[in-house]
Amino acid sequence: MSVVVRTVTRVILPVALAFGAYVIMHGHLTPGGGFQGGAVIASVVALLVVVYGGARLKGAKGWFAVLEDVGALAFVLLAFLGIGATFFRNVLAGSGGLFGNPVPQPGPNPGDLNTAGTLPLMNWAVGLKVIAGLGSVVLLLSLFGREDG
Amino acid sequence: MKRWLFGAAFLVLVGYLIGGGIWLHPFGVPARDEMDRYFIENAQAEVAANNVVTSIVFDYRGFDTLGEATVLLAAVVGVALVLRKVKG
């Protein structure tokens, strides 16, 4: 790709990554969540594939596969966390520990990052999964059938 | 012959679907609301999340999300399986 595209990519890259991370992190407070933020970051992968070609990223293929499995495992293990009561029980909500604060006051409020129990953790697990999953789909499709893939 | 049959079936199906859209409750005035009313009123207290949609996605209907994550994983594994390098 041309110099312009490469330069613009370099400028956009950190912004998009930060925005994706923000969307994932604030999933329980603002519109968005693991899937949406993951898709934003995965679009960065797509951009890189378009700009630099899939061959330069083929080292990431194995990493993506591992991260995908790790994300899915983390998600299902978080669901197993509640097995003392029921599967998928949100045991961390209201427990007072990490992410265990109750909502400051019911009704409209500014929001507190430290709330919602397992939800933020699940958002991260799903986000990781979506980044790795979509990234590896894009990468695999771009690499298929090429000698250098 | 076959074309006419498919065309007729298509028209009947679309007719019924559009009819279903018209028969449904008027847009913006849902007929019943007990489940969603419950979510809107209690999600903040039960899940401690400000975003009601997220509390449904990951708590009330978390099993759906597990299924959805599984679908995505199955698709990625499937793509990796289909596009893998094999003999020949």
Place this chain on the structure above:
Amino acid sequence: MGNMPFVVSMILVGLGFLALITRRNLIKLTIGISVIEMGVNLFLVSLGYVKGGIAPIYTYAPPGFKEMVFPTPQALTLTAIVIGLATTALMLAFAVVIYRHRGTLDAGKIRELKG
């Protein structure tokens, strides 16, 4: 005309089916499936609209709001979108492999499995 969103989404579903029975290119068939998916998603998400409702999020919600839009259809649509994405990805992968084998994407020519 109050139900226009439902009708439009159903028309979208119908257009997807039309593409599936009239087109022959595998990529276009995949697009047809996607169009149906989008129609269904539109249908689902429009089911939960409440007149004058705001997004079902309490962070900095305007105090004294009257209604909130139903959250369930949004959650369902989110799930359905990801499922649709997964389906599309897998179908495209199959289309790529079929093209590799046959050198064509014409569904009329890809019919070794008949009889």
Place this chain on the structure above:
Amino acid sequence: MVHAPVLAIAVPLLGAFALPLLARLNRRARDLWAAGIAVATLVFGIAVAVQVFASGRPLVYTLGAPSPTASVTEGGFPIRIVLVVDALGAYMGIIALLAGAVGLFYSFQYLVEEEGKTLGTSLLLLLWAGILGLVYTGDLFNFFVFLEITSIAACALIGYRVWEPRPPEAAFKTMVMYTLGGLLVLVSVGILYGEYDALNIAYLSKLITGTLLDKLALGLLLGGLLMKAGAVPAHMWAPDAYGEAPAMAAIVLVANTQAAIYALLRVVFTLFGGALASPGIGWLIASLGTVTVLVAVLMAVVQRHLGRLVAYGAVSQLGYMLLAVGVGVVAAGKGFGEVALKGGIFHMINDLASVGLLFLVVGAIRRAVGSVDLLSLGGLGHTLRWESGFFLLGALALAGIPPLNGFASKFLIYESTFKASPILAAVAVLSSILLLGVGVRAFHGIFLGPKTRDVASSPRGMLVAMGVLAVIIVVFGLFPGFFIERMVSPAVQAILGGRASYLAAVLGG
């Protein structure tokens, strides 16, 4: 064991997620892990079945609630996803468990490491978990999600042999059909949600009154599920999929298709059982089933691709089940309706055993010879002794030759169908005779004749997997009464009179 229903679904999912990671460490660890997951799933699934059959009441598990039985709020309506396992669900769960366990066991020696064994095993576990979820769930949208899990995992498995041109084609076609079926289900879920603001099957069943929209939703659900069950005008994906799938996937696909018939029963008898279960639907299902039997058997006669031949046999058996279900709906209140349902439900496990055995043998032949073209095979009986015996057994059971298991269930289907409509029964019997011809012709063509080539016999693991199914064929053939009394009758009761107890188990009161 309170958590058994959800663990039976979550454990294979966990196993499938962790499998590729373990495969990076050590292949042996991966195989041990897969085997351990399979054993755990079997334990939990059987625990569910034992609890349900022992107590006689549906088992309810609410996901994410303070306690598994807290399925409703104070207002008396369910908001969380529930798993509900009644006798029918437990029975279908056993079929799914059997298919998955046999398929997985077979795959250990059937799959080749260089051809993607890790990914194949992972997908097989996902498909297994998907079928179990499909069967156990009591929530309509969750049902759709599991439908999609099974369709994606199944289609990826169908395209397993990507180095050949035919499997990707079959996978693409099946993918289109499965996705459309899932979307039709989703449209009808949307319609029902829009009408009643509920997604729980029991609660919806209580609310449904039979309006025009309910009818539209039922029609869409019926269409989608009949397609998934392989009913005639839309059955064409089935021979493609079964014929090209690797053997261990084909047997799980059979269980997947039967899960569609289970869902059909659930929709007609539980979801719409209160308002819309009309004889017209029963006649539709029964006549489609009969046409399916006839068309599939006639197509099987002219096949020369062995996989497709067995696949058409499998489709014809699904037609028998549809016929029985249809007669059961037509005569829901009468004695022979119950007999028909008994036959149809008993036929599910018999069909899995016989068709599954045939698929496994076809897989073994493909592995040994490399070809499944009927005209190029011959004389394999000299070397593949066990396989030839298993094939003959499977073909005879498929055709319903006494005293094998296929006859016991077909007997019930014929007898009850004859009372509903002699013509349908005559067609069914005639097709069964043709099916015997198909089986004999295939057996003759593959195994008899002079020895033409030297082939190695199958590894022991594959033979054991086939042997399990062969034992089921013989035992269920000789002692059908025991099984029918213990498991099939409760399942039929759960369909015919169980709607009230299903609703009560979920909604309380």
Place this chain on the structure above:
Amino acid sequence: MRIGSGEGFWSPIVWVILALGVLAIGFAVWLQGRRTYKRGTEQEEPFLSGERLPEGAGVGATHLYWGFAEALKPLLVRLGAFHSGFLGDYVGWLLVLLVISILVVMLG
């Protein structure tokens, strides 16, 4: 171990005993067979209506049902055309099935 259908019943054990009895009778009849039959002589040679078969001739799998397939040919040809393998047909027939089921539910 019998299962009943309301009208008749099916008992595999009885069937097996009967089948064994029939087999025993058949075996007895077979024992009464011609004593002059000898292995390895021309009595073992295959023949077809009095003529010796040419070398290498055999009955293939497809020949078993040749007459049957021939009789059903018109039907089978139509069924073959029905299973065209064209994806558009698959979807079209799905639409037909869907419309049939919707109409049945709506009208009946």
